[in-house]
Amino acid sequence: MKNLIIPILVLSLLTACKKNPEKPVPNVIDSMAQAKEKNLEAAEQKKKTDEVAVKKANDDILLALKNKDYKTFTSFIHPEKGISFSMYGFVNPKEDLHFSKADFEKNQPLKTAFTWGAMDGSGDPYKTTINDYLGKWVFSKDFTVSQYSLNKFQAGGNSLNNLKEIYPGKDFTENYIKGTGKNGEMDWKTIRFVFEEFQGKQYLIAVVNDQWTI
Template sequence: MKKLIIPLIALTLLTACKKTPEKPVPNIIDSMAQVKEKSIETVAQKKKTDEVAVKTANDKILQALKSKDYKTFASFIHPEKGITFSMYGFVDPKEDMHFSKADFEKYLFTKTVYTWGAQDGSGDPYKATINDYLTKWVFSRDFTASQYSLNKFIAGGNSLNNLKKIYPGQDFTENYIKGTGKDGEMDWKTIRFVFEEFQGKQYLVAVVNDQWTI
């Protein structure tokens, strides 16, 4: 009799298990995908607003440089992080000239000479006042008539461009003037501005010039 009871119990339990409806398992992958998609949409919406602000700041800075209105230029320097100047596309935070906003404004109209870097080819140090550097190097061409790009590089030379590595995730603009046929189009020049938002305004944290190097 005992032998008969055990199989009956087992059969009853098996039947009960089959009749019990399975609980729906939440699709974690789908949920994560939805969250990621919403995040991307949010970033895209924010980026759209930033594009207008960055382009406006870019154009005002170019116009200030063209007019030699360096007080207006200084107003775009990041209040806390200051500004770094790179002579060429390769950014070297340890060697490139850096100013706090206060120091830039303090020495802007003085005759203090700084070493901004080494000139390509000769390797000679490039020495100039802030005023001369902005006039003769940073704005050596009329970049108000240049080709504009946001977060994309137009110019591509033979020197290393590490801007995205040094300033990861930050908005940057490129203002590119193509080369001329008489020099094999190798006399192109570009100026890049790296921006960071602070208290609702776009500020400069870096000015990076670039051109064909030997």
Template sequence: MKKLLISMMVLALAVACKKEAGKPVPSEIDTVTRVKPLDSAAVAKEKALKEGALKKTNDEVLQALKAKDYKTFASFIHPEKGINFSMYAFVDPKSDKHFSKEDFEKYQPTKTLFTWGAQDGSGDPYKATINDYLRKWVFSGDFTASQYSFNTFLGRGNSLNNLEEIYPKSDFTENYIKGTEKNSEMDWKTLRFVFEEFQGKYYLIAVVNDQWTI
């Protein structure tokens, strides 16, 4: 009886192994095909919503600058990272002026002078209050009537543009004013905003001006 029981167990094990051996071995291709493909329509919709939100924020920032409403402008500054200001296309985090949101709001109403960088050509330091810098340098033209682009450079001058290297994971908008024929279109200027999302809202982390340099 004991021998019969052992024989039956061995036979059952053999049959099970045979069935298992007959099953097809899943290949890497099979595994890949089982993964649900990305919904292209959903991706396109998400991208469109993002671009729309950034375009809206871009325009609101421009309107605040045009109206010299710097309190509203301050509301767009990243709550944790603050904001950097670059006078030209080359971004240098070590020397560019940086403010936390709190410091910007503290000094914006005052007459405190800050050094924002060195002027192209002369190399002289550019000193101004926050209000004067925003009025005379940042919003040096009516950028509300400029040409808009998203993550694309329109103004291309003779200075190094390293924005994408310094902010590789951020989105940026550009507001470009074309140069005049009188000056062989070399008097163009552009204003770029770099954004990062924080708690479901896009905030400014950098303001970068660009123009033809000597």
């Protein structure tokens, strides 16, 4: 008798299924693929928005440097992380000059001379005020007419460029002026700005100059 129970139960279940067919089950794989596609589109849209914001910040900073509008330049310094300056493409956090935003604001109008690094070739320390450094070293050429790139290097010399290692995952811009033919194009120069978003605005955390070194 017990042996008859199982076949009867199976037959009953099959009959019930025929009378009450189940609704089609949604394709889970398709749903996941659609969700992933939407997330990618959203990420791409966000990246496009970031690129626009970074480009605008880059151009505003260049214009401020050209006009010696250091008040506007200061407004782009990261409120919490401050700003670092590298004279050449090799970034050395232990030796490069770093300011908090408050210290930069306090010292920018003064005649205080800071040591920004060592001159390539001679090794002599480069000492000058903030305004002179910004006007004579950082903006040594009119970079408002330079070639722009985002997260991509256009120029490189014989010195180590470790920006991506020191600032991993950060957006950076490069403003590159090609060298002249009479100097074998070795007199190129570039400014790189490293950005970090804070409370919806792009702020500077580093200014890295680069040029051909001996």
